[in-house]
Amino acid sequence: MASNQGQQPPIATVYVRNLEERVKVDKLKEALYTIFSEYGNVIDIVAKTNLKAKGQAFIVFDKPEPALTAVEELQGFELFEKPMQVALARTRSDATVQRYCSEEEFEAHKRHRMAEKERKKAAEAEEQKRLKRPIPGSGVEAGARPAKSARGPGLKSTAPGAAPVVPDEYLPPNRILFVQNLPDDFDKDALTAIFGRFEGFREVRMVPGRSGIAFVEYESEAGAITAKENTAGMPLKNGEKIMKVTYQRQ
Incomplete structure (x- = not known):
């Protein structure tokens, strides 16, 4: 594997949107591969089924040149009777970074990507909290909805009629x-040596009478996410x- 230490790997990924959302992912990926492989060696196609990502895909080439050519020539190309909107991706794909960088740089790239994902989740959670703050004088929360008896996937309830509990x-x-x-013999100093390396570290709090667990506090969410x-x-x-x-349950 080639390594360009100190250099940023090139953008070799095409971002596609305005895709037909009703087409199954496997069929969509097959069609995209057929179209984009005309311009070069496609090493990965990422298309997801979740609501936010529907209608979008990422096509990863082994080199940046075919990605640029595909963007120039496929803008507005109709796929399943919808014109594709294409552009070079803003960030480098895992496949590209792994191809051009050392293993250490690839691991650092993945950690950074996951941290960015956590920060976005934190921002979305904060926005949800803001929307659900009580409306002054109304006695109800903004955006409040009637409770549903059915539980969503990934949620568990401790008793009939109890509010769903979010897994850790x-x-x-x-x-x-x-x-x-x-480990039972792990103390505050041992944990401080591990968690004190990250920005914004405040303290480790052991739980009296309980071994095997502890709380670690940071000055901001960013420090906790990185840690x-x-x-x-x-x-x-x-x-x-x-x-x-995990994060402390609020």
Whole structure:
């Protein structure tokens, strides 16, 4: 694998939007591959089914030149009776970074991407909180909806009629991390050595009478997000324990 240490890998990804949302993903990817492979070697196509990503796709070439040519020649090309809108992607794909960079640079790229994803989730969660703040004098929350009896996927309820409980892995980011599955002899100093490396670190709080868990606080969500992305799943005590790091439940 080639490595351009210190250099940014080129943009070799085409962003496509205004795609027909009713077409199944497999059929869509097959059609996109047929069209874009005329311009060069396509090494990956990313198209998702979630509501936000519908109608969009990313086509990853092995080189930047065919990506640029495809953008110039396929603008407005009709696919499933809808004109495609194409442009070079703003960010580099995992496949491109892995192809041009060292393993260390690729891992750093993935951590950065995940941190950016967490920051966006935090911003969206904050916006949702803002929209649901009580309307002055109304006695109701803004954007409030009637409760539904059915539970959404990924949610669990502790008792009939109880509000769904969000699993730890889906909790929105905040300044405090909840650390679990620690070795019994792990103390405040040991955790400070791990988490104190990240910007905005404030303190480690052990739980009196409870071993294996702790809370780590940062000055901002950004510091907590970075720390979580770099420590979750870390092996401790020669791999006997795998540290679990989530956000504190609010």
